[in-house]
Amino acid sequence: MKISYYPGCTLKTKAKNLEDSALASLAALGIEVEELERWNCCGAVFSLADDDLIHQVAPVRDLIRARDAGADKLVTLCSQCYNVLARANKLMREEEEKRETINLFMDEEVDYHGEVQVVHFLDLLRETIGWDALREQVKVPLEGLKVAPFYGCTLLRPAEVAVGGGDRGAPHVLQDFLSALGATPVRFSAAEECCGAYEVLINPVEGMRRAGSVLAAAGESHADAIVLSCPLCEYNLGRKQGDIRAQVSGIPDIPVFYFTQLLAIALGLDASAGRFELNMASARKLLQDKKFVEAPATQV
Amino acid sequence: MPNVQKETEADLIPIFIMGKRYLVPESLTIMKAIEYAGYQFIRGCGCRGGICGACSTVYRKAGDYKIYSGLACQTVVEPNMYLTQIPFFPALRREYDYETMEPVAESIYQLYPELFRCVACNACTKICPMDVQVLDYISALKRGDLEAATRISFDCIQCGLCASRCMGELPQYHIAQLARRLHGGKLAPRAEHLRQVVESIAAGKFADVMEELKALPVDELRKLYTERELEPAMSDEQWRPSNNAGL
Amino acid sequence: MSITILLRALDRAMQERVAEISGQNVYKCMQCGTCSSVCPMSGDMEITPRQAMLLIQHGLVDPVLSSRTPWLCASCHTCQVRCPRGIEVTRVMEALRQIVLRENRDMVNPREIPAESIAEMPQIALVAGFRKLTS
Numbered sequence: 001m002k003i004s005y006y007p008g009c010t011l012k013t014k015a016k017n018l019e020d021s022a023l024a025s026l027a028a029l030g031i032e033v034e035e036l037e038r039w040n041c042c043g044a045v046f047s048l049a050d051d052d053l054i055h056q057v058a059p060v061r062d063l064i065r066a067r068d069a070g071a072d073k074l075v076t077l078c079s080q081c082y083n084v085l086a087r088a089n090k091l092m093r094e095e096e097e098k099r100e101t102i103n104l105f106m107d108e109e110v111d112y113h114g115e116v117q118v119v120h121f122l123d124l125l126r127e128t129i130g131w132d133a134l135r136e137q138v139k140v141p142l143e144g145l146k147v148a149p150f151y152g153c154t155l156l157r158p159a160e161v162a163v164g165g166g167d168r169g170a171p172h173v174l175q176d177f178l179s180a181l182g183a184t185p186v187r188f189s190a191a192e193e194c195c196g197a198y199e200v201l202i203n204p205v206e207g208m209r210r211a212g213s214v215l216a217a218a219g220e221s222h223a224d225a226i227v228l229s230c231p232l233c234e235y236n237l238g239r240k241q242g243d244i245r246a247q248v249s250g251i252p253d254i255p256v257f258y259f260t261q262l263l264a265i266a267l268g269l270d271a272s273a274g275r276f277e278l279n280m281a282s283a284r285k286l287l288q289d290k291k292f293v294e295a296p297a298t299q300v
Numbered sequence: 301m302p303n304v305q306k307e308t309e310a311d312l313i314p315i316f317i318m319g320k321r322y323l324v325p326e327s328l329t330i331m332k333a334i335e336y337a338g339y340q341f342i343r344g345c346g347c348r349g350g351i352c353g354a355c356s357t358v359y360r361k362a363g364d365y366k367i368y369s370g371l372a373c374q375t376v377v378e379p380n381m382y383l384t385q386i387p388f389f390p391a392l393r394r395e396y397d398y399e400t401m402e403p404v405a406e407s408i409y410q411l412y413p414e415l416f417r418c419v420a421c422n423a424c425t426k427i428c429p430m431d432v433q434v435l436d437y438i439s440a441l442k443r444g445d446l447e448a449a450t451r452i453s454f455d456c457i458q459c460g461l462c463a464s465r466c467m468g469e470l471p472q473y474h475i476a477q478l479a480r481r482l483h484g485g486k487l488a489p490r491a492e493h494l495r496q497v498v499e500s501i502a503a504g505k506f507a508d509v510m511e512e513l514k515a516l517p518v519d520e521l522r523k524l525y526t527e528r529e530l531e532p533a534m535s536d537e538q539w540r541p542s543n544n545a546g547l
Numbered sequence: 548m549s550i551t552i553l554l555r556a557l558d559r560a561m562q563e564r565v566a567e568i569s570g571q572n573v574y575k576c577m578q579c580g581t582c583s584s585v586c587p588m589s590g591d592m593e594i595t596p597r598q599a600m601l602l603i604q605h606g607l608v609d610p611v612l613s614s615r616t617p618w619l620c621a622s623c624h625t626c627q628v629r630c631p632r633g634i635e636v637t638r639v640m641e642a643l644r645q646i647v648l649r650e651n652r653d654m655v656n657p658r659e660i661p662a663e664s665i666a667e668m669p670q671i672a673l674v675a676g677f678r679k680l681t682s
Contacts, residue, residue, distance in 0.1 A: 010669040012443040013405060040420040040439035044674040045622060048641035050570035054467065055678065058420035080671050108426065157624035158635075194587045194623035200668070201655050201676035202618055206591045210621075213587075231669040239667070406666040409673070413657035413665055416673040417681060442670055 003124070004071035004116075005033040006062060008081040008231075009041050015078070015231035015258070017275035022077050022121060022260035024273035029137060031128060033075055036065050042084045044232075045198075053102055059088035060102055064109050066116045073117045075124050077260065079230035083154035086118040086161040120155065120163045121260065122173050122229070127165070131180040139268025140292055141182025147262070148188040148223035148254075149174035150214070152195055152233045177259060178227065181266040190217035195236040211236040212248040219252030225286060226256045234258065238280050255283040265292050313379040324377055330357050331372035334385075344387030350374040353457030356429055359383035369429045369461055389460040391471030396478075403486035405444035412475045415441060417468030424462035424472055430455045434462045434472050441479060449476060450483040509546035557606035561646075565603055568642035575632045576600040582626035582636050588619040596626055596636055603639070608646075617643040618654055622679065644679065654680040 011019040026033060039062050047055035062085060066074040076082040092099050093114030103111040119127070125134060156162045156171055164173035171192070175185040193214055199207025214237060218226050226237060238256035245251040261274040261283075271293040276284035287293045312323040317337055324333040331345060346354035355372035362380040372385060394411040401407050409415065415438065424434035432455050440448035453476035462472040513521065529541045541547075566573065576597075583595040594602065594614045602611050611617070617640050626636040647654075657677060665673070 007443070008671070009443040009674070010671050012445065014669045038436065040435060041416075041418065041442045041670070041674060043419065043678060044671040045678050047678075048622070048635075048638045049568045049645050050638070051568055052645070054421060055419055057422075061420050061422070078671070080675065106422070108422065153621075153623040153625070157628050159628060192625075194621050194625070197621040197623070198672050198676035198679060199588075199619075199621055200664075200672060201660070202680055203591070203615075206588060206619060207621075209591075210587055232671050232675065235669050235672060409670075410662040410665045413660060413673060414677075416670065417657070417677045442674075444670075 001072045002070050003031070003033045003073045003075055004066040004069050005035045006039060006042075006066070006074055006076045006081060006085065007035060008076065008078040010231040011078060014278070015234065017278040018077055018229070018231065018234075018258040018260055020275045021258065021264040021269075021273055024269050025260055025263045025267055028264075028267045028269060029125075029129060029134075031124070034069070034071075036062070036069060036074075038065050042081045042088075044080045044084065046084045046087045053098055053105070056088050056091060056098070056102055057106060059084045060092060060112055061106065061109070063089055063092065063114075063116050063118075064106075064112045067112060068110070071116055073119050073124075075119050075121055077121045077229065079120070079152060079154040079228075080232060082118065082120045082163075083161060086120075087158075089114050089116065089118045090160060120229075122155075122163050122177060123165060125177065126173060131176050134177075134180040135182075138180070138182055138266045140266055142178075142262060142266050142290075142292060143182050145183040145262075145290055145292070146186050146222060146224045147178050147183050148218045148221050148226045149178060149185050149191055150188070150195075150218075150226050150228040150233060150237070151192050152228060152230055153192075153197070155229060156192055174227065174259065178262070181262055183262065183266075186221040186223045188218060188221045188223065190214040193217075195230075195233040197232060197236070200236070200240075207236070208240070208244050208247060211240065212244045212251055215241065215244065215251050215254065218254055219250070223254065224290075225283070226254055227259045227262060228256065229259050241280065253282060255280060255286050257283060271296075313377065315377050315380070316382040318384050319382070326377065326379070328377055329373055330359075330370065330375050330377055330383060331355055333377045334372065344385045345373070348373045351457060353459035354387055355385060356387065356459035356461050357383050357385045358427070358461070367427065369427050371429050371457075371459075386461065386464060389464040391460055391463040391474055393471065393474040394478075398481065398485070401482065401486075403446065403482040405441060405446060407482065408441060408446075408475060408478055411478065412471070414468065414470055415475060418442065418470060419467050421467050423465040423467065427461045427465045429459060429461060430457055432456050437476055437479075438470070438472060441475065446479050446483040446487060449479040450488075453480060506546060558608055559606055561608040562603060562606045564646060565608060565639060565642045568645050569635070569638040571634055571636075571639050571642075573600055573603045573634070573639065575634050576604060577632060579631060581629050581631060585625045585629050586620075587623060587625065588621060592616045592619050596620075596640075599643075600634075600636070600639070608643075612643060612647060616640075617647070618680070620644075648680075648682040651682045653682055657681065 043058040178185040196207035196210035313326045322337040346352035357372045437449040437452040583597040620640040
């Protein structure tokens with residue numbers, strides 16, 4: 001079985017820490033994936049208008065690239081990309097009339113019928129290795145690390161593309177993942193809430209308040225860190241955290257990690273695989289304080 | 301010469317220029333056919349050699365829904381083609397201070413944020429008369445890869461047809477030009493042999509030859525120029541001029 | 548909230564347009580208010596999702612269109628996941644946005660976003676934002 005890998009634009013720049021830590025972890029786990037040789041931006045948000053098919057073309061074109069590369073599965077890391085690709089794939093499988101229109105429009109490509117399966121990295125771990133086997137591969141158990149698992153929107157909604165393979169009720173795939181690494185997932189009331197998404201472009205004040213309430217909930221959960229899989233969530237909750245703290249009271253200073261960064265560390269990979277220089281400064285410091293990674297040689 | 305005209309008429313084919321039917325000789329390029337039909341180029345025509353990008357033309361063929369494109373100076377007419385030239389399409393080029401610019405994708409994002417309005421419809425690639433994979437270089441830039449964008453867009457002749465078809469209203473060719481400038485001038489390794497030649501010239505390698513030339517009367521200088529030895533069009537790398545005085 | 552409904556204000560054409568773009572039957576809404584209670588942005592909306600559904604049911608689309616409600620919606624899909632009537636409220640919000648955007652009106656101008664913000668934002672913020680907010 002061949003697994004193609006769709007990175008998504010942000011993973012090649014600002015979220016390189018998400019990509020590098022994931023690929024290093026996969027290599028350590030012996031799971032082979034191959035990055036698509038040719039791919040385009042998926043569009044980041046799934047088009048919800050029933051009569052608008054042009055915005056489905058971008059993800060479908062990527063699915064065609066995966067099919068043409070001989071892939072059975074297409075794995076993604078970014079929650080947004082996952083959501084868009086998985087829903088576009090579902091549309092191409094199930095909605096015959098729309099499928100025909102899209103295929104007719106893309107007359108320079110061979111017709112697509114949903115041949116590829118889209119999976120998120122979390123589900124790839126769950127399905128191909130499983131949590132028990134992952135636990136056995138852990139070299140540096142993240143003991144004593146209390147983590148707030150943040151799903152946000154696009155890993156869970158709508159239900160037909162939710163990660164976790166049919167979790168009913170509260171999702172627990174991130175908690176299971178964290179437990180396998182030896183960390184302690186905390187009860188986190190904002191785990192499935194919206195981070196503010198693209199509000200920053202049109203309603204920055206309201207967007208900041210939204211992110212602030214997620215951060216406040218993380219503080220109330222007494223977590224040491226937040227873990228997530230979306231570069232837009234990381235921007236709103238991590239990169240902008242200092243700005244939010246300056247505007248809203250009661251916002252904790254809490255590091256934000258991509259889930260793959262914790263995976264790489266727990267698998268005993270070198271800290272450089274985590275690319276922590278792209279996180280907020282407190283992220284690496286927390287891992288050093290907990291003795292999961294060593295301080296860089298240059299640091300006194 | 302009525303006889304000659306009769307002989308060539310057998311080779312005339314109908315084409316439609318801006319909706320009007322003309323009979324033109326079948327072997328002509330679109331550009332020559334337009335001139336044959338009586339039009340005179342003031343704009344929309346430049347090098348006539350397929351490189352300046354001034355004569356981009358769009359056409360359809362009878363009974364075919366596709367839009368085709370080509371450079372008028374390079375594309376041979378076909379019977380029943382419906383064509384018009386699009387010598388220019390408005391696309392705003394931003395002004396910037398190249399010297400102070402960082403060679404990173406963010407520099408491009410700041411000047412052309414509409415880059416992120418691309419919907420991957422691929423109309424740009426389909427219309428490109430130079431077969432540049434326009435969508436692919438736009439995709440490369442969205443993920444910050446200046447090297448790939450430079451490589452993929454290298455054959456662009458700035459004709460602007462991509463911008464004319466863009467759903468996201470992007471000025472693709474200006475964006476690609478900025479990417480090539482940033483990559484070529486600030487990221488790509490410098491050519492070592494070129495640096496050596498420039499240094500040797502600065503050190504006076506051709507100073508004596510130049511002085512000799514400067515001392516010549518204009519007539520002799522003109523003679524030297526018109527009789528200079530030209531490199532044959534199909535020569536290989538081993539070709540050398542027979543007289544290499546001064547080299 | 549009290550609503551005065553004048554018969555002449557009913558805009559069936561606009562109501563049908565919302566139905567056509569969203570693919571949703573707004574008459575399925577029973578006004579339970581779950582959407583408003585779970586919406587992370589409803590606290591900032593002058594017309595909440597439930598109120599928007601009621602207004603559209605009554606053919607009063609214009610007041611919803613001229614409110615900030617469709618532009619505060621972050622498409623988090625919480626309302627539609629929780630709706631006991633199975634209405635994809637997120638799609639109704641998208642239809643409202645599309646009605647405005649399809650008149651070639653932009654809610655943000657990409658060239659007016661401060662350069663330092665563009666440099667700092669992840670690409671998906673811009674891609675997602677332009678998809679939702681520009682025509």
